[in-house]
Amino acid sequence: MSKLVQALNSARVRGWLYQALFVSGTLAVGWYLVSNTLTNLGKRGVATGFGFLKREAGFEIGESLLTYAASDTYLKALVVGLLNTLTVSAGAVILASILGVAVGVARLSSNWMVGRFAAVFVETVRNVPLLLQLVVWYTIMNRLPSPREAIEVLPHIFLSNRGLKYPVFVEHAGHGWAFLALLLGIAGAIAVVRYGRRHREATGKPFPTLPAALTSIVLPPVVVFLASGAPFAFDVPVMAGFNFEGGSSVSPEFTALLIGLSVYTAGFIAEIVRSGILAVPHGQTEAGLALGLSPAKILRLIILPQALRVIVPPLTSQYLNLTKNSSLAVAIGYPDLVSVTNTSANQTGQVVEAVAMMMVVYLVISLAIAGFMNWYNRKVALVTR
């Protein structure tokens, strides 16, 4: 008996006990909600389960990376939606980062004009709701001329309210090989950068990293492309019937969403970058100047590496927000995951399953981004010895 009391009084045992109670309690509530929902749905004669995924979807999707037709399954439709979400999120993450860093640095500029412009940009885009911004961008896209009066921006490149139409190479097997060569080139460039760094650390001499890496990326695909004998023929967009035929296009919905998400998130990233830079003591800059480094080199070699430690964690949140905000696509007609899932839920009536799937997918995407950013954060973290 006294042993039991002793055990119960031990902080360790109590800790375990409370945690076990909490976990089992949570599981029990979750199980109750799920089973009760299923029971009640069953009693009301509402179909449940994921069998609908294998049925024919029967609706069209405006833009798709895969070849998709109404006769494909719901599962494929959802994959198309997911890929659309990932495409726009990935594009917007890259654009927002570039724009955000530029604006963040600009806001610290000693040039009054540049600094004020950056400040106005940040305060505007951060403080207007994203949905409104998206609607504004989309309205601007829709105000472009109709396809029949399209603006020819460059030869054979047309801008209209149906999007941007541009020529593409006529399909050929050589493209696949060139793409493979591009991937190899990128891998080569990474190796070059690593070698360059080691060379510099070992000898103290600078290494022409940038030109070498660029050559490694550009040269192989070009050589392969020429060697494969792929024709230099273009599939040019031509006006036919309601719209252009041939070529490829970027839709107004995608463009509006991409710009809207990028600009909005860039405002936040700019502030994060600014705070990161300000977190590096001014003495570091002065030390760099004393060594005779140029301001650009001070920023690149001294300030940014130290600032990244402060920047990366909040930047992760912004990337997560951006990805989740991409679900606002439904408001302006971009067929993202939410849009496609909504339609599927409606046609099948299986709303609970559809919403559950959406939640799981966003969770997985978010965890993947967070995982990657945490890895990157560990990499740039200050190594204390």
Place this chain on the structure above:
Amino acid sequence: MISKLQAAALAAVVTLPLALSGTAQAGATFDGVKQKGYVQCGVNLGLYGFSAPDDKGKWTGLDVDVCRAVAAAMFGDAEKVKYTPLSAQQRLPALQSGEVDLLARNTTRTLTRDTANGLNFAPTNYYDGQGFMVASKLGLKSAKQLNGATICVLPGTTTEQNVADFFRANKMNFKPVVIEKNEELHKAFFAGRCDALTSDASQLAAIRAAETANPNDYLILPELISKEPLSPAIRQGDEEWTNLVTWAFYAMVQAEEKGITAQTVDAAMTSPDPDVKRLLGVTAGNGKALGVEENWAYNIVKQVGNYGESYERNVGSGSKLKMPRGQNALHSEGGLMYAPPLK
């Protein structure tokens, strides 16, 4: 944050009531409505002619009249209705979970909804079909000329599937632009983002009447590519309630067949016609069978009007929509409206 909110709201709307509520009982809806003293009616967020608040905030429309007719039959007072405006996505979960007693929200009756979704349908109160609206200046005559067109579609209905079916059947291609909010969708269409807007023909007429400066600039193509029997819906499992909703609507049609209007219903009480006597409860029996007062149908006609009156007032010649009766005329005039004998 519309979609996230909406997804969360959807999840909450769908799962919470289902997760927390107990077992439904037969007759529970009928008794529940009687006890609380009003009908909770699910209606459209705002569809001119069917269910929309007027300038005084009072709900009016063809669908709203179904809610009012049921209230008149049950309580003798057409005003005893509370309205729940629902989006296309919310409507079925709201009915399934018991949030509303009756769904009169231009809902197409389909086999899936009647079975797998656990619903029952009252008789169709508007026979509609999906059509296409295009700018007149395109010079189109038929929907078969739409190959390659970009088409604006509202999600959350059978619309997306119908348009895909039509184009597949005719071996044509199209690009959909699917926008969730009505206003944004219409704006995109009127800005020229799409060549055509597709929806139920009645809705196209409503949009054209309400949102264009000159309705003649837009044309509704003659093809109707689907059957859309818009019908009030109820949950499965309460036959008494299903009966009342069904026959409340039939009473409106029967009154039109007999030429009884809100103005003439008092005079009709003395009619020698046995059908009229049974309808208005002068000959007792129908009320008892339905579990309501014998003058239930009198109250409907007096307070809501017959089907023809409701039609003309809301979507017909008395409204901005000016929809001809067409399929919605009485069977005796070549339409599909037909009431089984009320005896």
